[in-house]
Amino acid sequence: MSQVIERSSSSAEKYQLRERLFKTEDILPMWVADMDIVTPPFIAQALRERLEHPIFGYEEMSESAYEAQIAWLQRRHSFHIEREWMFYSPSVVASINLAIQTFTSVGDKVIVQTPVYFPFMSSITNNQRHIVRNPLKLDEKGDYTFDLQDLKSKIDKDTKLLLLCSPHNPVGRVWSREELLALGEICVENNIKVFADEIHSDLIFDGYKHTPFGSLSKAIRDISITAIGPGKTFNLAGLSISTLMIADEKMRQDFEKVYKAVHFAEGTVFGHVAFESAYREGDVWVDELMEYLTCNITLLEDTLQEHANILTCKHPQGTYLLWLDCRGFGLSDKALRELFIQKAKLGLSWGTSFGKEGSGFVRLNCAVPHAVMQEAVQRLHQALSCL
Numbered sequence: 001m002s003q004v005i006e007r008s009s010s011s012a013e014k015y016q017l018r019e020r021l022f023k024t025e026d027i028l029p030m031w032v033a034d035m036d037i038v039t040p041p042f043i044a045q046a047l048r049e050r051l052e053h054p055i056f057g058y059e060e061m062s063e064s065a066y067e068a069q070i071a072w073l074q075r076r077h078s079f080h081i082e083r084e085w086m087f088y089s090p091s092v093v094a095s096i097n098l099a100i101q102t103f104t105s106v107g108d109k110v111i112v113q114t115p116v117y118f119p120f121m122s123s124i125t126n127n128q129r130h131i132v133r134n135p136l137k138l139d140e141k142g143d144y145t146f147d148l149q150d151l152k153s154k155i156d157k158d159t160k161l162l163l164l165c166s167p168h169n170p171v172g173r174v175w176s177r178e179e180l181l182a183l184g185e186i187c188v189e190n191n192i193k194v195f196a197d198e199i200h201s202d203l204i205f206d207g208y209k210h211t212p213f214g215s216l217s218k219a220i221r222d223i224s225i226t227a228i229g230p231g232k233t234f235n236l237a238g239l240s241i242s243t244l245m246i247a248d249e250k251m252r253q254d255f256e257k258v259y260k261a262v263h264f265a266e267g268t269v270f271g272h273v274a275f276e277s278a279y280r281e282g283d284v285w286v287d288e289l290m291e292y293l294t295c296n297i298t299l300l301e302d303t304l305q306e307h308a309n310i311l312t313c314k315h316p317q318g319t320y321l322l323w324l325d326c327r328g329f330g331l332s333d334k335a336l337r338e339l340f341i342q343k344a345k346l347g348l349s350w351g352t353s354f355g356k357e358g359s360g361f362v363r364l365n366c367a368v369p370h371a372v373m374q375e376a377v378q379r380l381h382q383a384l385s386c387l
């Protein structure tokens with residue numbers, strides 16, 4: 001995992017868009033949520049073996065690939081899924097869009113819990129639905145929780161869907177069973193369907209446990225659409241492969257009509273191979289990855305201790321995304337951006353892109369080799385020491 005791979009010569013978004021977004025190439029790119037850590041060798045080997053077969057015509061995703069994911073979800077999360085509930089999707093964001101189109105109408109309201117992964121918002125507005133913000137509550141200790149009172153107060157007859165991010169990007173929370181249950185019960189009572197984006201659900205740090213939303217109760221399962229994929233966990237975003245699951249038969253039939261109308265077919269030959277290999281062979285690698293990421297976080301935390309009056313990082317419970325609280329600087333968001341780009345030379349995701357509640361925060365992707373993390377920490381330390 002410590003191997004540093006030169007990516008700027010590939011089409012990696014994180015590197016290609018540096019100049020456009022940060023007006024300089026002289027930054028360490030730690031924004032896009034993919035890893036600079038190599039994809040596991042057993043997946044690369046499976047892809048090489050497939051490449052030996054020189055025909056790349058139409059291929060179905062094999063039943064054994066679906067079975068591998070079903071077994072993974074059972075083994076890792078005690079989540080029981082049936083094959084007939086599952087759909088292939090090239091992207092979780094595409095699945096969000098299809099769910100909005102299926103389960104809401106133009107003009108309906110869709111709830112988001114800000115600050116949150118920004119395509120949640122654009123998926124709603126791109127489909128001419130209205131965003132209802134149910135901001136997360138942030139306490140003095142820097143902990144985020146759901147605001148269920150606010151949620152209840154915002155529900156009306158036009159509110160049809162809630163987009164749940166679990167674990168949460170960018171704040172790094174792994175929601176507890178109790179929190180999810182309370183949220184789910186409100187949605188059941190109010191006939192609101194829930195899209196559970198669980199793409200980060202395998203990236204869980206020691207001491208925490210991911211609870212699949214659809215596993216909470218039958219009533220909750222029957223209002224939920226769950227999206228999961230190996231893209232984040234195994235660094236396979238470029239292979240466009242994920243699945244979604246809908247247990248309720250009527251919901252599934254409604255979804256299928258919209259799904260068929262876009263014709264995703266069955267995805268790519270290489271996506272299928274990587275997907276199956278990841279879910280069959282990936283257990284040990286993921287456990288090692290989480291240990292590796294923990295060391296990166298410790299590196300940052302040790303340095304930030306010296307600057308705790310201006311910059312803090314809440315230890316994430318899940319994801320490889322660190323949510324840095326910069327409110328201590330007392331700077332505007334624009335000035336913060338300039339500080340990170342020009343002084344620290346770090347390309348980060350800016351808090352306000354996740355909703356106005358992200359003001360005063362930045363997101364740093366720590367899924368990089370230790371040497372790169374050391375460099376980032378060093379740059380940050382120097383910039384902070386010069387203030």
Ligand SMILES: Cc1ncc(COP(=O)(O)O)c(C=O)c1O
Binds near residue numbers: 090117231237242
């Ligand atoms: C919460 C969340 N959902 C979805 C995605 C993107 O998934 P996909 O590439 O499958 O559309 C990301 C990527 O950062 C994410 O953080």
